[in-house]
Amino acid sequence: MGKIETKKTIMTIIDGKEVAAALRKQIADEVAEMVRAGKRAPHLVAILVGTDGASQTYVGHKEKCCGECGFRSTVLRLPEETSEEELLAHIDRLNADEEVDGFIVQLPLPRHISEQKVIEAIDPRKDVDGFHPINVGRMNSGLPAFVSATPDGILSLLRYYGIETAGRHCVVIGRSNIVGRPVANLLSQKGWDCTVTLCHSRTRDLKQVAASADILIAALGKAEFVTADMVKPGAVVIDVGITRLPSDKTKSGWRLVGDVKYDEVAPKCSFITPVPGGVGPMTIISLMQNTLKAARHEIYPR
Ligand code: NAP
Numbered sequence: 001m002g003k004i005e006t007k008k009t010i011m012t013i014i015d016g017k018e019v020a021a022a023l024r025k026q027i028a029d030e031v032a033e034m035v036r037a038g039k040r041a042p043h044l045v046a047i048l049v050g051t052d053g054a055s056q057t058y059v060g061h062k063e064k065c066c067g068e069c070g071f072r073s074t075v076l077r078l079p080e081e082t083s084e085e086e087l088l089a090h091i092d093r094l095n096a097d098e099e100v101d102g103f104i105v106q107l108p109l110p111r112h113i114s115e116q117k118v119i120e121a122i123d124p125r126k127d128v129d130g131f132h133p134i135n136v137g138r139m140n141s142g143l144p145a146f147v148s149a150t151p152d153g154i155l156s157l158l159r160y161y162g163i164e165t166a167g168r169h170c171v172v173i174g175r176s177n178i179v180g181r182p183v184a185n186l187l188s189q190k191g192w193d194c195t196v197t198l199c200h201s202r203t204r205d206l207k208q209v210a211a212s213a214d215i216l217i218a219a220l221g222k223a224e225f226v227t228a229d230m231v232k233p234g235a236v237v238i239d240v241g242i243t244r245l246p247s248d249k250t251k252s253g254w255r256l257v258g259d260v261k262y263d264e265v266a267p268k269c270s271f272i273t274p275v276p277g278g279v280g281p282m283t284i285i286s287l288m289q290n291t292l293k294a295a296r297h298e299i300y301p302r
């Protein structure tokens with residue numbers, strides 16, 4: 001973890017790659033122990049419908065990470081023209097398959113398939129993405145649940161760096177169901193004990209609200225939106241945003257930026273996540289942790 005001394009404060013760059021590597025090793029050790037004890041390795045299945053480039057890349061990363069954790073991994077590649085009925089039949093089969101601990105359906109789906117119907121068809125006990133309303137409802141009620149990967153990854157970073165949350169004011173910008181809303185809910189629960197303000201596009205005086213945060217979580221998907229005047233000195237800043245901007249300085253022709261104007265904000269912070277290399281690497285690890293929990297029936301005991 002890189003500590004950089006600035007004029008006013010010591011700032012730590014939160015190294016998501018380092019945390020992800022440590023957690024991956026922990027998972028791999030636990031899986032090796034399971035296998036030594038005669039149990040089978042956790043098995044994650046990913047369903048990929050169509051040929052969307054980004055989805056193929058994500059599924060490829062998930063497959064690789066499964067290998068590193070000692071999991072069995074299967075990718076079910078279905079053609080773009082797969083009907084909703086056919087996809088639901090695959091889900092039924094995976095729900096019933098005792099050799100499958102967890103599965104995900106890579107989103108987005110082709111437009112002729114209802115994502116909500118598909119999510120609700122997944123057995124909550126195998127819903128390692130944590131998108132099923134039963135898991136969302138249980139999480140909101142503080143019950144054991146599969147928590148979706150990005151909010152869970154953010155909590156892991158806070159935990160790993162020993163960041164104090166109790167009684168601190170956390171401002172979350174963005175209220176999506178996959179990031180802003182769940183992370184706001186979780187941080188307000190007992191154990192984390194933040195006082196949370198959840199902001200969105202209709203929030204008034206956003207600059208002032210953001211500048212009152214001890215912990216600021218930017219999850220709105222607007223490149224470099226959070227500027228230095230929106231950040232309290234010594235705040236913890238978690239940047240969830242990922243936007244691709246064209247660049248003539250990289251081989252690929254684009255660069256990744258977050259929702260935070262890093263260069264001017266970082267010197268004011270006590271902790272900050274960079275983009276890339278902050279929240280991003282944690283997402284797959286949380287999926288692996290959920291799969292291990294599913295294999296052990298930790299959330300839904302048999
Ligand atoms: P989303 O579904 O588009 O939601 C964006 C949220 O931000 C909405 O609640 C929206 O408010 C709010 N918002 C938009 N403009 C705003 C503004 N000017 N001021 C205040 N609030 C504003 O986005 P998402 O899926 O949560 O993703 C957010 C970002 O995180 C994206 O860049 C995405 O790529 C990234 N992401 C990263 C990871 C990772 O692993 N690192 C994972 C998931 C997402 P309204 O509700 O009022 O419209």
